[in-house]
Amino acid sequence: MMEPSVVGAEAEPRTGAGPLLRQALGLSTLGPLAALVLAGLFFSIQSDRFLTGGNLSLIVQQVMVVGTLAIGQTLVILTAGIDLSNGAVMALGNIVMTRLAVASGLNVYLAIALGLLTCAGFGVLNGGLVTGLRLPPFIVTLGTLSIAFALTHIYSNEQTVTGLPSQLTYLGKTFALGQTDITYGSVLMVALFGLTWYVLSQTAAGRHLYAVGNHPEAARLTGIRTRRVLLGTYTVAGLIYGLAALLLVSRTGVGDPNAGQTDNLDSITAVVLGGTSLFGGRGSVIGTLLGALIVGVIRNGLQLIGTKSIYQTLITGILVIVAVSVDQLARRRQR
């Protein structure tokens, strides 16, 4: 009764990299890795100050805030969404934390917790509108961008909050690793990247997030609660923006209502440079880390060799176009 015929006995599709490399990086991160190495090589030839522990630590500190925002952005983009509100939500969290601690004299840790909660609340709002009313994420987060921005300015009265208690800026403190001083904030960012990588690549929740972004109907039919996945994703992203707010406080030492106004676009830049597809379901958070570092290295390197900073913007723009084009071409060839 067993016929010898076999479905699909013909050519097995070819696989690119070996499974180990593929698992560690994901094919899509090889491009950004190459770009980062090339940029690093270029600047270390151009300037002997580039490849020093102090400078590398500085680069990480410079990308810390946008890099952390980009973690949340990656999660949202993997679900085929986009989050324009993250910079504004972070600014609001930043003002809530600092004002509650300074002006209202609240316990610092309670103030931090309420700041984180505010950001997570905006995540719930974004996710609720996207899943509940099925509004496009672009429009929803455009709206919450304005709301968070306005609330920040209303609540802060346009005043920068100064005289922060030391606990609020603790993440800006450093410890020595050999000759190099490293901030606790940098460690927190790297740890967040690591944790997110683990959840995305090693757990069922991560698989479901990719599936929802890749083919929502297939995900639903296989029993995944797609709305719950989306709501959870936006909420976790919001919480991560809250942590970015805490990092921002530690870096600037004040509560600044005008902070983070272009950080939403910068975080999208990092995600795209990292090879994550804006159509959802493909990409990795390690790519995003590389993307954020590419921007950081170029900015830092151009400063070191004395080029005007506007060229950094120019080069980043070109790189974004290149990254998206490469993604498209690779996809088209597969079909």
Added chain:
Amino acid sequence: MTVTAEQPADSKVGDVVFEARGLVKLYGHVTALDGCDLELRAGEVLAVIGDNGAGKSTLIKALSGAVVPDRGELLLDGTPVRLHTPLDARRYGIETVYQDLALAPALDIASNLYLGREIRRRGVAGWLRMLDKRAMRRQALRHMSELKIGLRSMTNAVEDLSGGQRQGVAVARAAAFARRLVIMDEPTAALGVRESGQVLDLIRRIRDRGLPVILVSHNMPHVFEVSDRIHVQRLGRRVALVRPQDHTMSDVVAIMTGAMPGTEQAAPADRPPEPAPDHTE
């Protein structure tokens, strides 16, 4: 057709496994199902055919939990069941292969097979909710080879596969998790001649492993090649339940289009001779 050994212990060939009685579904003024019956017996491939608008896809959705009928009942092994979502149907051991396959193209074969039912590691790693990717790959490969689906690397993305291979993955997933029956919606519609033949073989293998199959198809030669009985759907109800060896293809098409009266009233002649002739309708 010879069915042996591998039947589930609690059902013999010919027992009614899944039954729909008097299903009604209205969409506004449109009557999609109008007192529709369906009967699936152990060890058979039941083809469901019907013209466009006959209520075929609504019927299949009702059987797989994607649509809740306004009236009527579903019985699994004689016990009434209510299916409100596809997940409900899956909990009862009913798996569906959808026409668009419901596979996530960017994910690999093993991930798709276990999507929504991932295997977690044991011990500390399981406590950290870590996936057991190796076990999923191994078992996926086992399911593939049991059905003689010639895919060896479970880490290939589904989008890199041919149409027939994708169909193979979707069917293997259904067969791996189905405990009572498998529903397949137009599994050969997008395939060429050779791959269609392979999928029909696959359907027979699933039946021979003890899972009855409901096969929805437009393709008359495929229906006649693989099915044990044919359910003809017209105007929202079953108008005939026939055996392919008793009728010609053109007869069945005539019943389907209404050119020839249905045989639903002339019950006993069209029943399979096997057991209990009249315990339905």
